[in-house]
Amino acid sequence: MIILLPPSETKRDGGDGNAALDYGQLSFPELTEERQAVSKALIELSGDPDAAQSALGISTKQLFEVERNRTLAVAPVMPALKRYTGVLFDGLDAASLTPEEWAFAEKCVVVHSALFGPIGAGDPIPAYRLSHNSKVPGVPLKRHWRASVTAALAAVEGLQLDFRSEAYAQLGATSPRSVYLRVVTEGADGKRVALSHFNKKSKGLFARALIRAGIDHESIDSLLTWANGAGFRLEPGAPGELDLVVENE
Template sequence: MIVLLPPSETKRDGGDARVALDWQRLSFPSLTSPRQAVTSAVIELASDTEASQRALGISAKQLFEVERNRMLLTAPVMPALERYTGVLFDGLDASSMTSDEVAFAHETVVVHSALFGPIGAGDLIPAYRLSHNSKVPGFPLKKHWRGVATQALSELGGLQLDLRSEAYAQLGTAAENSAYLRVVTAGADGKRVALSHFNKKSKGLFTRALVRAGIRHESVDSLVAWAGDAGFRLEHGAPGELDLVVDNA
């Protein structure tokens, strides 16, 4: 089973200063050329602070993000699972994982970056700023990534559990054997409503539990059965979808 996660706009600083971005060590080598193309465009954009601010949708207090992009090829790197911060990754809590759990996460978790496309959780990446809706001159990200990322994901075997936001899912379609997970709450009338505030936290906690269990589910039925035993309410939703039902509190 592969778990597809969205990235986070916020990134942790630092990393191994002795090592820089190495294209050959990233997962999905078929994406090297499109990765390099976007990265070159982002670095060029970073030479113009005002243009970068507009393209990235950042405030004057976030201009450090422009410097991050300018230094992409020489900045320190760390595993993607440690680089990303924010609500989902706080719930995933990579810092508390055992060595076996880290190894399992590196084998089964994929993060869909707007800059690098799909990458493995253990791939060494620098801090950067680029979102699915960033306006990079000459590189409409949805058009640039959708075909090549879809092809890369299609080459993965087994079940794919898609926890990406709809915006990031548009940058590449998961393989045919996939299930899109929605976080919902059920009202007194039984009607289910998608959550926003608790969405990312719930996805992080659910992924953490999957990694801790270390089970490679090959079917949705296996995943649903395990979830019930693990204390989660995971149910079949619309065709091709699963509902993670949580309390709205």
């Protein structure tokens, strides 16, 4: 089983200053050439702060992100699941996982980065800024990633739980063994509506519960049985989807 998470635009500073980005330490080594191409183009773009600001869609106050990208090859690294911040990753709270839980996360959690493609929870990465809709000269991200990421994910055996947004799913499809998680709320009339603001928080909390339980689910039925016993209302939704039904806070 893999739990496929979206990345976050925000990243934690710091990391291991005695190490730097090493593509050989990243999961899915078949994506190395694609990773190197995007990284090279992003570093070159960062030589022109004005062009980089426009391409990344960031404000003047966020120009530190350009410097992060410029020093991508030599910056400190830390495990991916601890690098990302934001609502989903706050809910997952990787820093508080026990060694046993962290080992399960390293085995089963994958984050889909616009810069690196799918990477493992423990893969050492630097801080960077690149979103699915960033405009990198010479490297249109959707066209660059879609075929290779789709092939890489198709080769992964077992159940795939897709927590990504639709935007990141456009950078590579999951396999026929995947199921998309949709966070919804249910009205008094029984009609279900997808959540926006609490979507990421709910996914983070659900991912954390999966990690802490440490069960490598082989089927949707196994997942549904566990979830409902663990206090989650998880039900079949549209074809290829599961609905995580939550209260609208």
